[in-house]
Amino acid sequence: MDGTSEGRLAGTPHEPASETLEEPLVSASRELADVSFGAITDAEFDGDEASELRLQWATPDGLEIVGRGVAARLTATGPTRFDDIHQQASNLFADLEHDGPAIARPRAFGGFAFHDSHDTVAEYDETATSDTADTADTDARNSHWQGFDAASFVVPRVFVTRSDTDDLTGNAKIWLTAVGTDASETSDRLERWDERLADLPAMQPSGTSPGVAATERTTTREQWAGQVDAALERIATDRLRKVVLAQALSVDLEDEIDVASTLERLRRRYPNCYRFLISGHDGSTFFGAPPERLVSKRGDRVETEALAGSAPRGEAPEEDEAYADEMLASDKLDREHDLVVEAIRDQLEGLASELYIGDRGIRKLATIQHLQTPIEATLAADRHVLELVEGLHPTPAVGGMPPEAAWETIRDTEPFDRGWYASPIGWFDANGDGEFAVGLRSGVATADRVTLFAGNGIVADSDPDEEWEEVQLKFRPILDELR
Numbered sequence: 034m035d036g037t038s039e040g041r042l043a044g045t046p047h048e049p050a051s052e053t054l055e056e057p058l059v060s061a062s063r064e065l066a067d068v069s070f071g072a073i074t075d076a077e078f079d080g081d082e083a084s085e086l087r088l089q090w091a092t093p094d095g096l097e098i099v100g101r102g103v104a105a106r107l108t109a110t111g112p113t114r115f116d117d118i119h120q121q122a123s124n125l126f127a128d129l130e131h132d133g134p135a136i137a138r139p140r141a142f143g144g145f146a147f148h149d150s151h152d153t154v155a156e157y158d159e160t161a162t163s164d165t166a167d168t169a170d171t172d173a174r175n176s177h178w179q180g181f182d183a184a185s186f187v188v189p190r191v192f193v194t195r196s197d198t199d200d201l202t203g204n205a206k207i208w209l210t211a212v213g214t215d216a217s218e219t220s221d222r223l224e225r226w227d228e229r230l231a232d233l234p235a236m237q238p239s240g241t242s243p244g245v246a247a248t249e250r251t252t253t254r255e256q257w258a259g260q261v262d263a264a265l266e267r268i269a270t271d272r273l274r275k276v277v278l279a280q281a282l283s284v285d286l287e288d289e290i291d292v293a294s295t296l297e298r299l300r301r302r303y304p305n306c307y308r309f310l311i312s313g314h315d316g317s318t319f320f321g322a323p324p325e326r327l328v329s330k331r332g333d334r335v336e337t338e339a340l341a342g343s344a345p346r347g348e349a350p351e352e353d354e355a356y357a358d359e360m361l362a363s364d365k366l367d368r369e370h371d372l373v374v375e376a377i378r379d380q381l382e383g384l385a386s387e388l389y390i391g392d393r394g395i396r397k398l399a400t401i402q403h404l405q406t407p408i409e410a411t412l413a414a415d416r417h418v419l420e421l422v423e424g425l426h427p428t429p430a431v432g433g434m435p436p437e438a439a440w441e442t443i444r445d446t447e448p449f450d451r452g453w454y455a456s457p458i459g460w461f462d463a464n465g466d467g468e469f470a471v472g473l474r475s476g477v478a479t480a481d482r483v484t485l486f487a488g489n490g491i492v493a494d495s496d497p498d499e500e501w502e503e504v505q506l507k508f509r510p511i512l513d514e515l516r
């Protein structure tokens with residue numbers, strides 16, 4: 034029976050999950066022929082598994098995972114949510130037995146709400162589909178995020194892993210893994226899904242854009258100018274040095290969106306970005322193509338970056354270089370970027386035996402370019418990646434400086450809930466290794482509506498008009514794929 038082993042650690046709607054695992058997780062993998070990850074996400078099957086949780090994760094260095102269903106779910110709320118998930122993870126993975134290669138091992142995927150006060154309470158219905166999503170008449174501040182807890186991670190019941198990097202032959206292998214608490218059930222599931230996936234195409238057409246019927250902004254240009262001016266006043270009093278202010282843009286679609294094919298189109302246009310898709314428990318889907326790594330940890334090696342400071346791409350190469358040179362020469366962007374580097378340095382210094390801050394460079398994406406500084410560290414002692422996530426989130430690239438004054442300004446200013454926008458989105462494993470992106474260039478979708486989020490850093494000398502234009506550039510990755 035497939036439905037029985039699910040959710041042993043799932044919390045009740047009103048309290049974080051904290052029970053110990055009754056039976057340890059078991060998992061088994063086998064190699065697969067090539068199969069389209071979008072097709073796995075979209076495939077409809079009969080029975081229990083007909084419409085269940087879907088997730089996708091892909092990194093710029095070629096790890097791709099697509100998962101279906103829930104073998105275990107961890108949830109938590111409030112300021113202690115990072116530590117609560119960490120504690121639950123220790124139980125969840127304590128006696129995990131994995132029969133397969135390390136690359137195909139079980140991982141827990143998910144994310145955190147941006148704000149400590151995120152108060153969506155889960156009503157789990159793992160069979161919800163986008164057809165049943167109806168968030169229209171709930172509280173406007175929260176309505177997009179009804180399906181997303183303050184912290185939620187899932188070990189998928191079935192997932193497929195492809196990696197370009199872990200095979201020394203350079204040939205990407207594809208693995209199917211099934212997870213459960215009963216070895217024979219899990220091996221039956223592996224068999225069943227192997228047969229199912231064999232019928233799916235190796236390549237799926239990337240589909241067509243759903244088309245935009247109407248758009249609705251949270252913030253008019255005039256309101257934005259007022260918000261930036263108010264932030265500049267706080268900055269002038271020295272209470273605040275930088276704040277990242279965001280806007281939301283809701284898009285009514287002409288046709289239903291296929292999020293998996295939207296992600297496939299984003300892969301082609303933004304090949305060096307992360308890609309993620311996570312279904313909420315109300316049938317909505319949070320997805321995006323963020324350029325920014327919050328942190329990755331493998332053993333004692335940590336990689337992160339400062340990504341802050343934005344400019345358009347030029348039409349011609351000379352114009353493009355002029356924008357980049359202007360960014361590198363700007364005192365304003367220098368301060369804005371430095372605050373991010375300094376905050377990351379402060380967080381990592383106490384944990385690292387070695388810390389390397391690279392040279393500042395330019396990160397070019399299809400529609401925007403950013404100042405970027407690579408940062409690497411060697412940990413002095415064993416740490417869980419969630420400890421690093423907690424320490425780093427939010428960096429001043431998406432929050433501000435000092436953090437408390439920035440959070441207060443964001444909450445006083447933004448007329449919508451950030452939910453999981455600009456938050457840590459990623460995975461961790463039984464060893465406490467993992468990787469998290471910053472949930473930017475993202476949106477939350479129901480069948481016929483997508484709400485996009487984008488923001489920009491405000492410092493002394495910020496000009497409301499310029500900041501407005503940069504925010505619009507950050508809507509483009511997703512918006513272009515909807516049009």
Ligand SMILES: C=C(O[C@@H]1C=C(C(=O)O)C=C[C@H]1O)C(=O)O
Nearest residue numbers: 341342343430473487488489490
């Ligand atoms: C806040 C966003 O982007 C962040 C803010 C940037 C900036 O202020 O220049 C640049 C990159 C990101 O760290 C966003 O994409 O919504």
